[in-house]
Amino acid sequence: MDRGTVGSAQSGRLLVEVREEGSSAVVTPAGELDHHTADLLREPLEDCLEKGFSRLVVDCSRLEFCDSTGLNVLLGARLKAEAAGGGVHLAGMLPVVARVFEITGAEAVFTVHDSLDAALAAETGRADEADGAG
Template identity: 60%
Template sequence: MHPGTPDSAGRRQLSVETRRLETCDVIRLKGELDHHSADELRGPLEGCVAEGCRRIVLDCAALEFCDSTGLNLLLSARMDAEAAGGTIHLAGLNAAVARVFQITGADAVFPLHETVDAALAELPAE
């Protein structure tokens, strides 16, 4: 089954693509981030932090859904990144995903950006 296509329960699989830039890692998410798919993102996030990447931008433009498990993963990764002296920025949240962040107050703890380019432009200097 290809990422982004529905599984037998009608859930969209999550695909995670990481690209390393000079100043940060950009992780592109596509599909649904939930208790079934959180491990697909956990590894790349932990890897970025473990490898010393201090700036991570999550490209959420193609993220269709995020449940409490996905939100908790992102909050935990944010804490790990901050403990290592880094940051996690979110870019391109659609209305449904942004609403989850608003309802829970998580929008106040993550730097949010309209696009990946806007996030990259606003990253603090190293």
């Protein structure tokens, strides 16, 4: 698979890495996503959409915290990706972050995967293998 690095952004509490994985852009935020750091995620997500990636996979496995501002960044990206014929897939959420999506009901509007591998396999039709679902 093509694993070209698209870019990264860093602040004291959030590091965002972006890479190409097949026809998806994989965005990996690490640290705390809140009103102080939200733009560090918003900008790479919007850049990916502007570059023609309509399928965004957000690897949440290193995301330690997400508040309502961070949630709104992801919801905004989802709307733009869906308007372009794609979507936003969330992968590997830690329990503390998953809880935010659960209590707000946001988990119902995203495609959520247990792992990054499962999210990437969903693109190629191997989702049953990776998620263990039927």
